[in-house]
Amino acid sequence: MKTLKIPEATIIRLSVYSRYLTQLDKKGIVNISSGEIAEGVGGSPAQVRKDLAYFGEFGTRGVGYNVRDLNQHIIRILGLNKGWKVVIVGAGNLGSALTQYKGFRERGFEVVAVFDNDVNKIGLTLNGVPIFPITKLREVVKEQEARIGIIAVPSKYAQDVADHLVESGVKAILNFAPSVISVPENVELRNVDLAVNLEILTFNLALKKNYD
Amino acid sequence: MKTLKIPEATIIRLSVYSRYLTQLDKKGIVNISSGEIAEGVGGSPAQVRKDLAYFGEFGTRGVGYNVRDLNQHIIRILGLNKGWKVVIVGAGNLGSALTQYKGFRERGFEVVAVFDNDVNKIGLTLNGVPIFPITKLREVVKEQEARIGIIAVPSKYAQDVADHLVESGVKAILNFAPSVISVPENVELRNVDLAVNLEILTFNLALKKNYD
DNA sequence: GACTGTGAAGCCATTCACAGCT
DNA sequence: AGCTGTGAATGGCTTCACAGTC
Numbered sequence: 483m484k485t486l487k488i489p490e491a492t493i494i495r496l497s498v499y500s501r502y503l504t505q506l507d508k509k510g511i512v513n514i515s516s517g518e519i520a521e522g523v524g525g526s527p528a529q530v531r532k533d534l535a536y537f538g539e540f541g542t543r544g545v546g547y548n549v550r551d552l553n554q555h556i557i558r559i560l561g562l563n564k565g566w567k568v569v570i571v572g573a574g575n576l577g578s579a580l581t582q583y584k585g586f587r588e589r590g591f592e593v594v595a596v597f598d599n600d601v602n603k604i605g606l607t608l609n610g611v612p613i614f615p616i617t618k619l620r621e622v623v624k625e626q627e628a629r630i631g632i633i634a635v636p637s638k639y640a641q642d643v644a645d646h647l648v649e650s651g652v653k654a655i656l657n658f659a660p661s662v663i664s665v666p667e668n669v670e671l672r673n674v675d676l677a678v679n680l681e682i683l684t685f686n687l688a689l690k691k692n693y694d
Numbered sequence: 695m696k697t698l699k700i701p702e703a704t705i706i707r708l709s710v711y712s713r714y715l716t717q718l719d720k721k722g723i724v725n726i727s728s729g730e731i732a733e734g735v736g737g738s739p740a741q742v743r744k745d746l747a748y749f750g751e752f753g754t755r756g757v758g759y760n761v762r763d764l765n766q767h768i769i770r771i772l773g774l775n776k777g778w779k780v781v782i783v784g785a786g787n788l789g790s791a792l793t794q795y796k797g798f799r800e801r802g803f804e805v806v807a808v809f810d811n812d813v814n815k816i817g818l819t820l821n822g823v824p825i826f827p828i829t830k831l832r833e834v835v836k837e838q839e840a841r842i843g844i845i846a847v848p849s850k851y852a853q854d855v856a857d858h859l860v861e862s863g864v865k866a867i868l869n870f871a872p873s874v875i876s877v878p879e880n881v882e883l884r885n886v887d888l889a890v891n892l893e894i895l896t897f898n899l900a901l902k903k904n905y906d
Numbered sequence: 907g908a909c910t911g912t913g914a915a916g917c918c919a920t921t922c923a924c925a926g927c928t
Numbered sequence: 929a930g931c932t933g934t935g936a937a938t939g940g941c942t943t944c945a946c947a948g949t950c
Contacts, residue, residue, distance in 0.1 A: 487940085489940075489941060489942095490894065491941075491942095492941090493893070493894050493897050494890055494894065496897075497887070497889075497890040497893045497894070498874070498887075498890070501872060501873075502874070515908085515909060515910085516909075516910070517909080522874065523874050524874055524876070526942085526943075527909090527910095528942075528943055528944070528945095529941095529942065529943080531909095531910065531911065531912085532911090532912085532941090532942075532943090534910095534911090535910090535911060535912070539910080539911070540910095541909080541910050541911080542909085542910075542949085542950065543908085543909055543910045543911075543948065543949040543950055544907080544908050544909050544910075544949060544950040545908080545909070545910085545949095545950065546908090546909065546910080547910090559897070559900075560893045560896060560897045560900070561893075561896040561897055561899060561900025561901075562893065562896060564896070564900070566892075566896055568892070574791075575790060575791035575794045575795070576791045576795065578787065578791065579786075579787035579788045579790065579791035580888070582787045583787065583788065583888060585872050585887075585888055585889045586888070586889055586892065588889070589889045589892070589893065591889070591892055629899065630892065630895060630896075653899055654895040654896070654898070654899055655895075656891055656892060656895060660713060660797050661713075662710070662714070662734065662735055662736055664736070670895050670898045670899060672891055672894060672895055674886070674888070674891055675709070675710075675797075676792070676795060676797055676798070676886070677709075677797045677798055677800070677801045677803070678706055678709045678710070679868055679884055679886055680778075680780070680798065680801070680803055680842065680868060681705070681709045681772050681773075681774065681801065682702065682705050682706065682709070682884060683842060683866040683867075683868060683882050683884055684772060684773040684774060684776070684778055684842075684866070685705050685771070685772045685773055686866070686882045687773060687841065687865055687866055687882060688771075688772070688773025688776070689773075699918085701918075701919060701920095703919075703920095704919090727930090727931060727932090728931075728932070729931085738920085738921075739931090739932095740920075740921055740922070740923095741919095741920065741921080743931090743932065743933065743934085744919090744920075744921090744933090744934085746932095746933090747932090747933060747934070751932080751933070752932095753931075753932050753933080754927085754928070754931085754932075755926070755927040755928055755930080755931055755932045755933080756927065756928040756929080756930050756931050756932075757927095757928070757930080757931070757932085758930090758931065758932080759932090
């Protein structure tokens with residue numbers, strides 16, 4: 483077991499394994515093999531074992547893994563046992579949808595505030611989450627100790643919002659705006675570009691010519 | 695120039711280059727070098743050239759690339775010149791947001807219909823896009839010749855919706871439900887898991903211990 | 907007998923470095 | 929002189945295959 487340089491692909495898969503294990507646990511399944519996990523998530527048994535091996539030895543030879551136990555390990559590896567607080571900037575369609583997205587809460591994320599500069603929205607709540615003016619960003623982030631910010635504003639404001647988030651003390655940013663933004667080295671940044679995902683699909687369709 | 699096996703990472707980057715070139719074109723910039731593209735999107739010049747080299751020779755030695763020309767090439771490579779029609783299943787928060795998302799239209803995608811089984815929503819429109827009962831899926835897909843379907847329903851219905859989409863003749867599916875679904879080999883599938891993206895951030899935070 | 911954990915091999919993507927044009 | 933296009937080298941991820949353990 484070594485630590486540094488774990489492939490990002492491994493992290494993505496761990497996240498998927500964890501979701502799957504949570505399902506199995508709910509069904510009351512106690513033990514599982516790497517082969518069954520692979521089957522359940524669409525991967526290979528060796529890959530599953532290798533992914534886990536980066537972090538320790540969680541299984542029993544000849545038997546497999548304890549579902550709940552393994553899931554707890556992965557949850558800890560992913561840092562999900564810390565109860566992260568999230569702020570979202572942008573209360574438009576996408577920002578509103580993300581604020582109310584149940585999948586975040588299920589995985590231990592709590593959206594504590596949304597920010598917008600539309601005076602008609604300020605003071606309202608989305609599913610109990612208050613909408614603040616963007617001028618309150620720093621204050622709320624400090625007070626709530628939010629460490630993650632989500633950018634859901636139009637592209638042209640994205641860099642500006644990112645700067646505000648960083649200045650407010652956020653340590654990780656998930657950017658939904660389709661633009662390249664830059665943040666200091668000590669802040670984690672990930673981009674989710676919704677159109678890019680469609681474009682990958684059309685590339686593959688165009689390549690294979692299997693449409694129509 | 696060879697064709698088969700282009701890395702997916704290359705496609706993602708081409709998509710980003712194209713967005714960047716579109717911006718430059720709007721600003722009236724005519725020529726650009728691989729180094730400048732790299733700078734603009736956060737990559738390396740060699741990577742830019744290698745990505746483009748999979749598909750042909752688009753530049754001029756000693757000079758660089760013509761912005762508009764290169765962008766047209768990439769748009770064609772990605773298959774975006776075909777005017778794809780998209781249907782979205784699920785008119786909840788996320789489905790509604792995606793339906794009204796401007797970034798899709800800007801890249802040549804047209805959302806032609808949304809489907810839901812909530813009788814209160816059926817007949818309404820979202821930004822001009824009609825909401826149909828899910829029973830009309832096949833009919834509308836055929837009539838509109840939609841080739842792409844987006845799944846924005848809760849996990850437990852995702853596989854069912856995927857089956858319906860396939861059966862209706864859709865050739866590519868973008869799945870926003872956090873569950874593993876399977877489709878026939880001739881249908882393209884991509885998953886966008888919103889929570890996974892946050893989990894990668896928390897993993898990195900937990901690893902570096904640079905939060906708080 | 908079954909399944910994990912892991913070094914080694916194989917494969918794929920990125921980076922380097924330079925020849926080839928303009 | 930400057931920048932592209934590309935074979936060669938490097939680095940990283942995945943798959944293989946088997947020793948180790950229950």
